[in-house]
Amino acid sequence: MSATAGAGYWVRRGVDPDAPLEPAGRPHGRQRQKWTQPFVYFVALLFIGVCVAPVLYVVAGGFRTNAQITTSPAALPHPWVTGNYAGVLRSTTFWGEFANSVIVALASTVGIVVLGLMVSFVLARYDFRLKGAMYSLFAAGLMFPLVIAITPLYIVVKDLGLVDNLLGVIVPQIAFGLPMTVIILVPFLRAIPNEIEEAAAIDGASRLGFFFRMVLPLSVPGVVTVSILAFIGSWNNYVLPLYVLNSQADFTLPLGVQAFSSQYSTDTAKVLAFTSLAMLPALVFFSIFERRIVGGLTGAVKG
Amino acid sequence: MSNPLGRVRRSGRGRVRLEIALLSGPATIVFLAFVVFPVVLAAYYGFYRWHGYGAPTDWVGLNNYRLILTDPAFRQVLRHSFMIMVLSLVIQGPLAIALALLLNQKVRGRSVIRVLIFVPYVISEVVVGTGWSLMLQSNGALNDLLRHSGLGFLQADWLSDPKLAIWTLLAIISWKYIGFAVILMLAGLQSIPDELFEAAQIDGASYWQIQRRITLPLLGPTIRIWAFLSIIGSLQLFDLVYIIWGPYVSGTAGTSTMAIYMVAQGRNAANYGYGSAIAVVMFLITLIVALIYQRFVLRRDLRGAVTEGRT
Numbered sequence: 001m002s003a004t005a006g007a008g009y010w011v012r013r014g015v016d017p018d019a020p021l022e023p024a025g026r027p028h029g030r031q032r033q034k035w036t037q038p039f040v041y042f043v044a045l046l047f048i049g050v051c052v053a054p055v056l057y058v059v060a061g062g063f064r065t066n067a068q069i070t071t072s073p074a075a076l077p078h079p080w081v082t083g084n085y086a087g088v089l090r091s092t093t094f095w096g097e098f099a100n101s102v103i104v105a106l107a108s109t110v111g112i113v114v115l116g117l118m119v120s121f122v123l124a125r126y127d128f129r130l131k132g133a134m135y136s137l138f139a140a141g142l143m144f145p146l147v148i149a150i151t152p153l154y155i156v157v158k159d160l161g162l163v164d165n166l167l168g169v170i171v172p173q174i175a176f177g178l179p180m181t182v183i184i185l186v187p188f189l190r191a192i193p194n195e196i197e198e199a200a201a202i203d204g205a206s207r208l209g210f211f212f213r214m215v216l217p218l219s220v221p222g223v224v225t226v227s228i229l230a231f232i233g234s235w236n237n238y239v240l241p242l243y244v245l246n247s248q249a250d251f252t253l254p255l256g257v258q259a260f261s262s263q264y265s266t267d268t269a270k271v272l273a274f275t276s277l278a279m280l281p282a283l284v285f286f287s288i289f290e291r292r293i294v295g296g297l298t299g300a301v302k303g
Numbered sequence: 304m305s306n307p308l309g310r311v312r313r314s315g316r317g318r319v320r321l322e323i324a325l326l327s328g329p330a331t332i333v334f335l336a337f338v339v340f341p342v343v344l345a346a347y348y349g350f351y352r353w354h355g356y357g358a359p360t361d362w363v364g365l366n367n368y369r370l371i372l373t374d375p376a377f378r379q380v381l382r383h384s385f386m387i388m389v390l391s392l393v394i395q396g397p398l399a400i401a402l403a404l405l406l407n408q409k410v411r412g413r414s415v416i417r418v419l420i421f422v423p424y425v426i427s428e429v430v431v432g433t434g435w436s437l438m439l440q441s442n443g444a445l446n447d448l449l450r451h452s453g454l455g456f457l458q459a460d461w462l463s464d465p466k467l468a469i470w471t472l473l474a475i476i477s478w479k480y481i482g483f484a485v486i487l488m489l490a491g492l493q494s495i496p497d498e499l500f501e502a503a504q505i506d507g508a509s510y511w512q513i514q515r516r517i518t519l520p521l522l523g524p525t526i527r528i529w530a531f532l533s534i535i536g537s538l539q540l541f542d543l544v545y546i547i548w549g550p551y552v553s554g555t556a557g558t559s560t561m562a563i564y565m566v567a568q569g570r571n572a573a574n575y576g577y578g579s580a581i582a583v584v585m586f587l588i589t590l591i592v593a594l595i596y597q598r599f600v601l602r603r604d605l606r607g608a609v610t611e612g613r614t
Contacts, residue, residue: 115330126319152344155348178333239541254427
């Protein structure tokens with residue numbers, strides 16, 4: 001068990017994220033199970049209900065008519081109507097914004113992963129004078145989220161002529177995504193045993209060859225975690241697109257949701273449908289890779 | 304890092320330097336250009352009255368900073384931001400620890416529970432804000448629900464009543480972010496070795512003694528890192544308030560934050576000099592809070608696990 005405290009623990013967690021999360025029954029838990037069990041389930045159900053009910057309300061609201069919502073705001077759809085969702089799915093505005101969100105999220109994720117992996121490899125496995133300073137610089141970036149820097153950042157983007165250009169969102173997102181990536185990946189890459197690198201060197205691989213043949217495959221779990229965080233972060237980003245993208249054709253979905261809800265402020269049902277469809281991709285993406293995120297967060301805490 | 308001998312001879316120092324430059328160059332340049340440089344730029348523009356076009360010429364010295372620090376509106380948003388920071392810790396911390404302790408037992412469907420409590424965290428602030436503002440309208444779903452369940456006397460103007468609005472905001476914040484806290488705490492609990500619990504039990508410790516003497520101290524590092532993330536998040540809170548209340552209503556409802564003030568006074572008023580100065584003030588406040596926190600709280604994590612247990 002003591003081996004789990006080190007960085008090697010992280011690799012194992014990353015490879016098999018579920019294994020350590022299901023304990024073999026804590027002794028103190030087993031003994032108390034008789035009377036605590038129903039209570040635990042009750043609290044768990046209550047907690048889940050509080051977390052999920054508002055989301056379900058928004059989704060269900062999209063299946064109602066405005067008349068239904070006005071007469072009885074809290075009720076379930078009766079009858080269920082699909083017109084709101086169909087209307088949103090037929091609109092070119094939605095799909096245009098959807099496409100913009102996908103482009104921005106994919107490009108940001110690729111950028112964050114590629115640049116982050118390269119710099120993390122250097123910080124984890126090379127020796128040079130400025131290494132400590134460089135790591136601290138990236139780590140300090142965690143303290144300064146995008147919102148705080150948004151005013152001067154916008155000026156930089158504007159001076160580069162990237163206003164109303166998706167690149168004006170993508171490149172700053174890559175920059176602000178790097179600190180978290182470095183924090184997660186450096187301990188991960190450091191945990192790859194030196195013996196593997198030495199064996200690769202004896203077999204004639206250069207350090208770059210070692211990077212491509214050994215490090216890349218071994219770091220897949222960490223990369224997946226970082227990618228999901230980057231993708232969801234980009235998908236949900238609001239303040240940067242708010243500053244940089246002014247014309248409706250360039251809007252990403254968060255801007256679209258806001259524009260739609262003020263444009264159709266009287267058509268509540270349609271707003272609910274639009275909102276549900278906008279959150280769907282992030283939810284699907286998350287539920288597919290849920291284990292990786294939970295495993296990765298554990299790594300981040302320990303690193 | 305050990306450098307395998309054979310390789311040093313073959314590649315030499317110049318080649319290693321080239322590799323370091325090639326691999327770390329792109330990330331470092333992007334980071335310096337879009338994270339570090341804007342902060343430096345803000346410090347420069349903060350000394351000017353400037354509307355964002357051409358080079359700034361109207362040097363006003365420290366006047367922008369004097370205006371910020373004497374503006375009652377700024378003192379108000381500062382109070383809100385710090386109130387949100389403290390109350391988020393006070394509300395979410397104990398609740399998250401309690402829920403994590405409870406959910407850490409062997410229950411069926413743990414992985415489903417973990418996914419579902421994480422759902423609010425994954426959904427964007429814009430969606431959360433839009434959904435909640437519809438539900439919390441005075442003729443919205445919450446009041447309707449209260450009316451129909453015989454609790455009509457509890458109906459309220461959740462969003463516009465200045466006495467209530469900040470508590471509504473705190474409730475929404477807690478709803479959105481507590482899943483993240485619980486998942487972190489659960490991950491922290493998993494890393495405590497089982498042997499400690501077994502040993503304590505053999506020594507005759509009760510359930511509560513075990514939680515107080517073993518679980519909580521060993522969960523300390525996780526709690527402190529969560530608290531740090533929560534503090535930084537609170538100080539930069541923007542999206543939720545901007546979506547639900549907007550830059551102007553948030554002022555009268557008493558929910559405006561520092562970032563809202565910056566956007567309203569800077570971008571929306573096209574005062575980029577003043578906006579930059581606000582950014583610098585926010586930057587310094589966050590830096591000071593972060594440094595104080597690291598100096599007095601996180602530093603303990605650097606000491607050994609033995610001193611840890613005695614706190």
